Amino acid sequence: MATPPNSPAAVLITGASSGIGEALAKAYATPGRLLALAGRDRGRLDAVATACRGFGAAVEAAAIDVADRDAMRAWIEGVDDRHPIDLAIANAGISAGTGGQGESEEQCRNIFAVNLDGVLNTAWPALTRMRGRRRGQIAIISSIAAFRGLPGTPAYSASKAAVKAYGEALRGWLAKDGIRVSVVCPGFVRSRMTAVNKFPMPMIMDADKAAGIIVKGLARDKARIAFPWPMYALLWLLGALPPAWTDPLLKVVPEKE
Numbered sequence: 448m449a450t451p452p453n454s455p456a457a458v459l460i461t462g463a464s465s466g467i468g469e470a471l472a473k474a475y476a477t478p479g480r481l482l483a484l485a486g487r488d489r490g491r492l493d494a495v496a497t498a499c500r501g502f503g504a505a506v507e508a509a510a511i512d513v514a515d516r517d518a519m520r521a522w523i524e525g526v527d528d529r530h531p532i533d534l535a536i537a538n539a540g541i542s543a544g545t546g547g548q549g550e551s552e553e554q555c556r557n558i559f560a561v562n563l564d565g566v567l568n569t570a571w572p573a574l575t576r577m578r579g580r581r582r583g584q585i586a587i588i589s590s591i592a593a594f595r596g597l598p599g600t601p602a603y604s605a606s607k608a609a610v611k612a613y614g615e616a617l618r619g620w621l622a623k624d625g626i627r628v629s630v631v632c633p634g635f636v637r638s639r640m641t642a643v644n645k646f647p648m649p650m651i652m653d654a655d656k657a658a659g660i661i662v663k664g665l666a667r668d669k670a671r672i673a674f675p676w677p678m679y680a681l682l683w684l685l686g687a688l689p690p691a692w693t694d695p696l697l698k699v700v701p702e703k704e
């Protein structure tokens with residue numbers, strides 16, 4: 448069965464071995480579609496690939512570090528040679544919690560390498576090929592933590608702010624080339640990343656529900672897919688108000704351990 452018109456026939460997803468990326472892979476796993484999935488944990492990635500094949504998709508899975516620029520370019524160009532990529536989702540990401548080191552200097556640098564360089568290493572090879580075809584779509588997974596520098600997660604919120612601004616700018620820059628760009632800003636989602644948090648996570652949702660919202664938003668070519676709206680509104684407001692007002696409030700926000 449062919450994929451419907453305006454529906455991506457070839458979808459590339461980084462960070463597909465867990466959480467939101469895994470849920471997105473399963474949401475896009477339909478007959479007639481090619482999924483190119485990447486993660487680092489070969490066992491978990493293969494389990495996701497097998498599940499997606501069970502839903503009828505053709506799957507190529509690669510264990511690859513998004514921070515490795517040359518390896519990412521070789522992988523993405525190889526996939527694109529075989530199946531021109533319609534949608535590339537730069538989803539792989541880490542926080543202080545997933546690194547298990549808090550935001551030490553080492554983990555701060557890892558966070559930027561994965562969350563920022565990893566997005567560039569995904570977006571650039573994809574957009575270079577898409578420009579040649581004058582069509583394609585890129586999704587960048589940011590966070591509602593992008594709207595205000597959060598003292599509990601400095602490098603995480605800064606890395607997400609960087610890719611949010613980059614994606615917003617890319618959308619305008621690449622429109623003339625027929626490439627659509629969306630920035631995704633989720634609130635708390637159940638995943639390995641949030642499983643380590645010992646503090647309350649308001650309005651946390653399942654990864655399947657988050658993936659459904661993202662798939663729908665991308666199909667509508669939304670510039671910003673931010674959810675759930677009360678958390679989005681709260682973080683947006685925190686970012687808009689003067690720091691002199693919000694710094695005291697943010698003192699009570701817990702840190703990642």
Ligand SMILES: NC(=O)c1ccc[n+]([C@@H]2O[C@H](COP(=O)([O-])OP(=O)(O)OC[C@H]3O[C@@H](n4cnc5c(N)ncnc54)[C@H](OP(=O)(O)O)[C@@H]3O)[C@@H](O)[C@H]2O)c1
Nearest residue numbers: 462464465466467486487488512513539540635636638639
């Ligand atoms: N969960 C939330 O509440 C939330 C909220 C807002 C935004 N986000 C963002 O959503 C994205 C997915 O996070 P998640 O919640 O689904 O977390 P997760 O369950 O920990 O999944 C993270 C994914 O990224 C991959 N990854 C991490 N470092 C990598 C590297 N160096 N190279 C390649 N792949 C790497 C992981 O692969 P391996 O496990 O195989 O290493 C895994 O597939 C992240 O960008 C995160 O910042 C999450």
